[in-house]
Amino acid sequence: MAAVSRWDCFDAIEGDVRAMVADPRWAALPEPARAQAIASRVLAAPDGGRWLFGAHARWHRHDPAGGRWHPAAPPVDPEFRAASRVAHDTSVIPRHLVPHGPDVTADRGSVQGFVGPDVPPRITGRVRELLAAQRGRRREDFPLTGPFTEVFAEEVASPVAAVWGTLMWCAYAPAFDGNEVLLSMFGEFLARPLPGDEWVRWLSPFSLEDLAALYGERVRAGHPEAGRRLVALMADTAGVIRDDPRFRPRADALPAMLEPVLRRTGADPSAAQAGDHAVRRAWLERCPPHVTLPETSPGEHLQHVVYDLVVALGFVAAKGADPRAIAASLLAADLSEAAPGAVEELCPWLEPELRHMLRVALDDPSHPLRRCWPRTGELPTALYPPDRAAAAALLGTSYAAGLAWCRLTGTPVPERGFATASAVVHRLVHERDDPVPGDPADSGGPRIPGIPEAPGTPFRHF
Known part of the structure; x- marks a missing residue:
């Protein structure tokens, strides 16, 4: 039957x-x-x-x-x-x-990181063409601004920064394979090695205001057409990378935000005279309302990426655990290592059960949730994602969550990554350049001892 x-x-x-x-x-x-x-x-x-x-x-x-x-x-x-x-x-x-x-x-795109699944060659090739066209630009004509001066060599001009900044701003979670072609093509322009190690580059997204500053500087210097060319380059870059779902939601939104500059119909030149904050506000006002951005509300952005993290951990339900409990434990592991005092600023944005589990995992060294924490750089065996796609999603969501709470609390992003995301990398590095395998999803495996099962409300277990 x-x-x-x-x-x-x-x-x-x-x-x-x-x-x-x-x-x-x-x-x-x-x-x-x-x-x-x-x-x-x-x-x-x-x-x-x-x-x-x-x-x-x-x-x-x-x-x-x-x-x-x-x-x-x-x-x-x-x-x-x-x-x-x-x-x-x-x-x-x-x-x-x-x-x-x-x-x-609307399409929400992909939450995967860029370790494991590579950026498709058709995209990297077109980005390389955009970048090659910027060689020979003079720094005097296109000066760097803000944090871009720390990334690029002294002779590099701002069109290179416009391409790079667009890539980083559009990425869901900019943790990249150390061999990723999309990064290696920028090697000749960098002032120093990117943060990370031989396996992965733990990058921070540039803000929308960083991009706006490239445009605003040229307008205030009396060269509005040069500023418009930078904006056109941002829009072109977004148009290229939108075919990768890890970039798509913001890459779709950015051209809509920039279009009045390109059509010379907006008040952006006047806003630029008032400062980069004013340009940023003008661009945000034109952002499609269905796209969520950290610039709009860092707290709400944290809520969204924590939601994504819980969904990415859905595979632990087959092992008898609650994804929310595991997400709280892994957030606690990252906070404990990087900024344990930041939890007070995070908690008001979290739903009550997850907030409670986060606190007990941080405060009680003997609590069962501590068994989920990475040890010696590795995830517990029971938390191994069942396949590469699941591992890439866990990497992306855990790194995005770390970036979100760092932004919310003003915590510097660790150059070696967060404990959880770094541990996930070990499940990906040996197959990072291979085609995505067709492994069946894991339907069993060891139970996670002492961790709440997957009822509707794990709160009652504590």
Whole structure:
């Protein structure tokens, strides 16, 4: 007899909301009607929690103590998901949780790092052409600004920085294979070796204001056309790299933000006279609303990348563990090594259960969650990702989370990377230049002793 599939209320509601928002009539609905439609699909979980699938295609969990909804990756336990029911909630849903359409239907790209899966040759070849065309530019005509002066040699002009800065800004998580062609082509321009080691380069993204400063400097110096050429180069670079999903969401957004400069229709030259902050604000105002950026809110950006980290750890559910508990443990491992005091600034942005698990993993050396911490640079065997794609996603999300909390707290990014991301690299380096293998997903493996299983609410285990 064929097995009867288990009802999954979370899948059903998510599918319903996605279909509803994708309907062309959704955008024409009055805002109160859209909010009511989302409120009528709030889930009541067996532990009494409330869950909502809404803006940016994210699940949110209600914190009854604070009254806030927090982005929270949904529970993975099948029984818990099957036992949840529509709450028929009549409470008012905050406006920012109601999807407007593109935030749910847009391509979110890939969360993988650039160690393991290489950037395709068709992209690196086109970037090389853009870069080759900048050779011979004079530093006097295109001066470097800000942090670019620390990266590039004295004779290098700002068009090279415009290409590099666009790559770094668009990347989901700029941790790159040390042999990655996309990086090696910049070798002749660098002032010093990139941070990292022989396996991986742990790079920090340049900010949107760093890119804006390249343009603003030329405008204030009386050379607006040179500034426009730099902006055109940024847009061209974004157009090339958007074919790699690890760059795509921001690479799609950047040309839209820059278009008025290229068409000479915006007030960007006047904004440049007021300073780089003003240029940055003008560009952010033109960012498509479905794209989430750290420049908009570092705290909300942290919420999104932690959500991605929990999803990337979904494979541990087959080993009897809760991905949220493992994510909290690995965040604690990174914080413990780089900036343990920063946890106080992070916690207000985390959903209550994950916040609690993060604190106990940091504060209690004997807590079972400590068993997930990397030891001697390696992940515990039970946390090995089942294949290269899963390892690249764990690398990308863990590194992105580290960059996010460093940005939020003002912590310098460690030159040797974070403990978790560095440990994941050991699962990738020996096959980093090979085609992605077709290994089946791991459906078993050792249980992680003492770690919460995967119910809807691991909070009760502590």
